[in-house]
Amino acid sequence: MTKYRVNKTKYIDQTKTVSFNFDGKSYHGFEGDTLASALLSNGVHLVGRSFKYHRPRGIVSSGCEEPNAICQINEDTDLTEPNVRATEIELYEGLKASSQNCWPSVNFDIGGINNFISPFIPAGFYYKTFMWPKSFWKKIYEPLIRMSAGLGKSPTKPDPELYDHKHVHCDVLIIGGGISGIIASKIAAKNNLKTMLIEDKNVLGGSTIFQKNENYKINNKYSSEWIEEEIAELKKLDNLTIKTRTSLAAYHSYNYLLAKENISDHLPLDKKNGGIRHRLWKIRADKVIVATGAIERPLVFNNNDRPGIMLSNSVKKYLDFYGVSCGFNNAIFTNNDSAYETAVSLKEKGISVKLIDIRKKSNSKIVKNAENLGVKIYWNSTVVNTFGHRKINSIEIMNLSEDGSNVVGDKSRINCDCLAVSGGWTPMVHLHTQSGGKLDFREIDQTFIPNEIDKNHINVGSCNGDFELEDIIKNTNNKIKNFLKVSESDFDSCSVIDSKEFDKRNIWLLPNYISEGKCKSFIDFQNDSTAKDIKLALREGFKSIEHVKRYTTTGMATDQGKLSNMHALGIIADTAGVKMGTLGTTTFRPPFTPLTFGAIVGRSVGKFFDVIRKTSIHEWHIQNGAKFENVGQWKRPWYYPINNETLHDAVQRESKAARDSAGILDASTLGKIDIQGTDASEFLNRVYTNAWSKLGIGKCRYGLMLNEDGMVYDDGVTTRLGENHYLMTTTTGGAANVLSKLEDYLQTEWPELDVYLTSVTDHYSTASICGPNSKKILTKIFPDKDFNDDAFPHMSYQNAKINGINCRIMRISFTGELSYEINIDSKYGMSLWEKCIEAGKEFKITPYGTETMHLLRAEKGFIIVGQDTDGTMTPIDLQMDWIVSKKKYDFIGKRSLYRSDTIREDRKQLVGLLTDDPNEVLEEGAQIVSDINKKPIEMIGHVTSSYFSPNLNKSIALAVVKGGKKMNGQKLIVPMENKNINVTVSNFIFLDKENKRINA
Amino acid sequence: MFLINCPYCGERDQSEFSCGGEAHIVRPKQPTELSDDQWAEYLFMRKNIKGVQFERWNHVHGCRKWFNMVRDTSNDKIHAIYKMGEKPPVE
Structure with missing residues (x-):
């Protein structure tokens, strides 16, 4: 047993020794100890340095309110954790802990120099000092502040727990x-x-x-x-x-x-x-x-932060619960009765204790008890100074004046090795x-x-x-x-004896004979803010408690001011001459004590971070070397490199194949909404910009959906499956939002419509085959079907069967090529896909991914909602006037299309861009200017899609440019970091303007 | 985190719902007859009250039904929940 372990208690198993390491030195404690109680049992009080002045600091409390004893645990491991309170760490064999905020060691800390220059670093020092010269900020001030900022070290590797x-x-x-x-x-x-x-x-x-x-x-x-x-x-x-x-x-x-x-x-x-x-x-x-x-309150007096100055109830807990005496010559400084319990406990164990009480007298039983045990009590007295560098060794006390606002009489010095303080309870x-x-x-x-x-x-x-x-x-x-x-x-008939007569004399900032400016009366130990700082903030005009808090950083450390907030409030109230009750408090925000990030995220890490959606054909893509792209939660094939092909090479090859012979795309991720009901046609009339009532059964139509503000929201092809039955497709990323928006209108604006919406995105797999040979491939897969243009024209659909399994074939095109999409129950998606690949073999059918899909549609000038639009583009801006019905009385967004803002002619409008050097490919997102010499340079637009087209053998780009509709043929500049690229505005349909390929 | 009594499913955690902003803003029946200002009033203007507010909510991860809620934004007390089309309760 160590010298300080004076008491046997049932909560500490003194037969079970636990060894641990603190700041490189080995110690022993017992099972049941906290790191703090074990350190105290070894006589270690000095455990850290304060944040700003690097003053030596010791353990203050025995719980979560601890401001000083914060440690780095297991520093050399992946499990290391900073800012752990020693009062809350249960001791275990092999625990390694170290002090923070000190270098090279807690006993000799170079930052301690701040303590001596402290008159020059008052509250707001950083705000005031590092303002000028401005050029110093980046190279000198910021690195300097960053080096000294922060407590402890974060782990550098992923959390293995x-x-x-x-x-x-x-x-x-x-x-x-x-x-x-x-x-x-x-x-x-x-x-x-x-x-x-x-x-x-x-x-x-x-x-x-x-x-x-x-x-x-x-x-x-x-x-x-x-x-x-x-x-x-x-x-x-x-x-x-x-x-x-x-x-x-x-x-x-x-x-x-x-x-x-x-x-x-x-x-x-x-x-x-x-x-x-x-x-x-x-x-x-x-x-x-x-x-x-x-929580017990400390008291605010000069040099109240030395190691060995602790909360009174914590001294009692260390003694009666852990069996550890924090000192052998104790002084207790109090303004209320509860500290007398600590005095009695110490005295009963034969440990020396004196009391300094700012009250004039108390007649409660516990005070009498202490007096009877012969405890010396200095009434009406206050501590004016403390001494001892790494641990307290003596205090100086004086009498209080009648009203408690000043000190009177002579100073007297009392030796002690621990000072327990009690300021009452919060x-x-x-x-x-x-x-x-x-x-x-x-x-x-x-x-x-x-x-x-x-x-x-x-x-x-x-x-x-x-x-x-x-x-x-x-x-x-x-x-x-x-x-x-x-x-x-059970508690109705409890008989209770207690000390009674609880009374208290409250003085937030204890008076001193030393001038206020020279006192270091700490309020927030961890952030080193003193009573002086609070008063300075008030003098400088800060009035709100929330502002004083931030200016002085009181209550903003890892302990969130559990010990300091009340004193800060009290001193503000006293200084400003207002009632404390009217001042309010700062806001208490969660968490009450710090939470680990691990606890917050739980199991949602690694592969559980987010849901992954895969199509039924996913395995085939993997086996064929696809690189994937995330589209929302979907994994979509991005491109299929062959023999270490780069993205560029693969996309050039895929794009060429799709136009020269045949390409195949997994389009299963496109949103699919099944729409049924007697008012289905009317509903589509209201949600799309174009007319739907006259669409024949078995026909498909492209639709553009706006927001009520007139901006393009989504697009896709919708097929009329029956009189009252449609299948709508949406963009992959927009599927859930579109369904939600449609439900909103149905339920809240048009409840009279008989329409039912069902998401069937996951129910069907889709293989999209395009290219001049696609018709031949389809004929091989469906030998009984007539694929002639008359029997199966563009923008129509037919039911079909493969091996007895129902499927739907839509002749629709996203690439401008002759193209078919086959929808089949997802269960059969993979076998359908394999069948298509098999049938297409003789035509060198080429699987292509999203990158090629984007390139092919850009060649045709087809927009991608979300790439060429950004929520600020109307169909008119996109030069898609043709799809906006003039006849329909109303549809979502119609009225907004002729608001004063949407009819402006200088809105950004969709154009094509051709680079003067056909091999130069623009960067997507690059800004566009018309006059490079005019300062400041005016940005008139930006590039939305840009590729090298293998089918046209030149670079093409889509862009949005202010007033672009009228700029055809005009020369513009795309300024880049090292050069200015000259471009010419062109029609945005680069390939097959006559739409011949669709029936090729 | 509220506990919301969906009128179709019963009490569920707030994480199943999404808020759709101010309630009882009716889409004009004849938008084409409105001036720019009148249309803008419908399109853009929303209240943001400290106190009792009428809101639209959607049980988005449940029955997908929209309903109305009367909520005090200063203390998050939910005073009433009622279905779309039903009259708002009088105070």
């Missing part, structure tokens, strides 16, 4: 396993409610579990014994799920909460066994009971406010407490402002009974 998500529904969720949480859980579970209790520590019972004091008794037992019995009973209840090591991260509306369960962080590296590390619980609860307790109202709850300010002890209006959510215990044992038990019991509509409980 597993994370999990789990959804759960319950009647009652209780957050916090302290005394009020235990009471709430028992009442809920015993009344047949499906109950869940979550607690962030590994042991239930909160601070009551180590409260063994004559002044706090329940049913004549020490409160620690009483709660142990309650917990034992609780664990026997069937409909209660208890989750320890689980911290609530977020409380969203409608009682939807996220909690992170730590499953393996506390296990030695070799015992993790590749299991799940964290599980994120997604909880929907009928009723939520928040019992998150309170209810943890984070979750209440996250859920949308409001706060009230309670003057008597200067606390914000929940203002409850939500009928499905209450706060109980000290997070609700009840700090005395009897209040906690009685109020919690009554509130829970009301909340859950229960008439009686």
Whole structure:
């Protein structure tokens, strides 16, 4: 046992030694320790340096509020994690931890020089200093700031661990396993409610579990014994799920909460066994009971940040729970009674302790208890200074003036090796406010407490402002009974003894004989902001608490101001002379404590990152060497390289083959919507720009769909299968949105129409065969069919059978070539495809991908919605006036086509571009200008599609240019990084303007 | 994350729904007879109220049905849900 391990407790198994390494040095602790308690048991207080001034800092607390003891864990491994609170890391064999924010070591840190130049780096220093000269920013200031910014090191490799998500529904969720949480859980579970209790520590019972004091008794037992019995009973209840090591991260509306369960962080590296590390619980609860307790406040005085200055209740927890004394010559500095519990506990174990109390007197039982034990109390006194570089060794105290605004009399020096401070308690109202709850300010002890209006959510215990044992038990019991509509409980007849007479003297910033400018009275330890900084911000005109917070960075560190926010508010209120209650608080945002990215994403990593959609022909594409392109969630063949062909070479070959003989495309991904109903024709009339009523059964028609603002939204061919039956195709990427838009109009604007929409995209596979030999190939596949132009003309469809399987053949063309699309039940997609390939062999049928498809349609000047359009193009801009019906009274977007803005003649319009050098291929997205010498250069358009056409043997491009319709033949310039490319505006149909190939 | 009582399916998580903006904006029956300003009023102008707002919602990952919701945007309380075509509840 080390010197500081003075006490045996049941929570530390002193037979099981655990060795660990901190900052390169080996230590021992015991099973049950946290890293913080193990370090303290070895007398180690100095664990880090502060962010700005690099001042030595020690462990302050024993929980999630810890601002100083943040460590880098397992630095040399892929599992390394920065900013972990030593107070929350459960010790395991082989744990390696190190200090952050110090170089070369925590004991000798070069950045410590900042402490000596601190008068020159006040709040807002960075904003004020690095403004000029402007040219210094990129090369000098930014790299310098980046080097010194940030805490710890991120892992550099992918996270090898597993994370999990789990959804759960319950009647009652209780957050916090302290005394009020235990009471709430028992009442809920015993009344047949499906109950869940979550607690962030590994042991239930909160601070009551180590409260063994004559002044706090329940049913004549020490409160620690009483709660142990309650917990034992609780664990026997069937409909209660208890989750320890689980911290609530977020409380969203409608009682939807996220909690992170730590499953393996506390296990030695070799015992993790590749299991799940964290599980994120997604909880929907009928009723939520928040019992998150309170955090002890520090006090703000000169040099209040030395290692060895700790929160009083944490000193007590280290002693009574972990068996570790933080010092042998303790001083306690307080403004309230609760610190006396720590004093009594220390004294009873024979450890020296003195008290400095800013109050004039207190008559409560616990104070009497301390006095009777012979604890020296300095009443009406305050600490004005502390000493000791790497650990506190003495303090200086003075008396307070009558009103507490000043110090009087002489200084006296007291030696100590630990200073416990207590500034009273702050209810943890984070979750209440996250859920949308409001706060009230309670003057008597200067606390914000929940203002409850939500009928499905209450706060109980000290997070609700009840700090005395009897209040906690009685109020919690009554509130829970009301909340859950229960008439009686096990706690109705509890008899409670407590210290009573809780009173407190609140002074946010303690006075000093040293001038304010020379005091270092820290408010936010982690971000190094002092009372002086807050006052400076106010002097400089910042008034809103949210602005002061950001200017001084108070409360913006990884602890999110759990210890600092109240003092910042108090000092602002005092300085500005306003009531604290009227000031409001900063916003408490989730997560309450930091969440790992792993826990947030869960299993949605690697191949589960997104859904992958494959056509039924996908395997064939793989076997034939296709490179794939993502189109939405679809994997589409991009091109099929042969013998290490480049993209360019493959596309040139595929494009040529498709026009010279035959090409085949897997078009299964195009959206397909089955439209039925007696008003189907009328519906199409309203959603497309062209007319549909007269389309004959068995015929196909190309349609353009607009948004209500007149801009092109989607396009595709729709086939009339029967009197009241159509099959619409959409773009691959637009399928889901089109269906959604059509449903919207049907359900909300035109409910009188008898129309039913069904997505059949996945139901049919489509092979599209094009080229002069396509008719011969189709004839081979369907020997009984007559493919003559008269019997099967362009833009028509026929039913057919392959080996008895029904399929539909559409004679439609996306390439301008003679072309057929065969639709078949997806189950038979692959065999259809193989049949087509087999039949096409003698014609050297060439599979082609999306890149060739884009090239072929660009040669013909066919647009691709989403490539040549961007949501700002009307059909008129696209020179597609021919498809906009003049006769129809109305269709979606019609009225917008003659708004003052859409009829402007200088809108960007679709044109063709030919480069003066036919071998020069423009870059898609490149800007277009007409006058390169005019400054600033005016961009008049951009290139939307650009290829080298193997069929025309020259470069072609589609572009949108302001007023382009009237610019045919005009010379323009496409300026690039190294050169200006000269281009000529041309017709955007580059190939077969007469449409001869379609019937070739 | 709201719990939304779809009038066709019952209570479901918000992630199954998408919000379609302000409700009770009726598409003009005779758009061609409207001036540019009148058409723009229908096309572009939407309220963004802090307080009680009438909204359209779609159970997009469920029954695909559209319905209306009365929601207080300041505290996300849902006051009423009713089907398309039904009259909005009076306060």
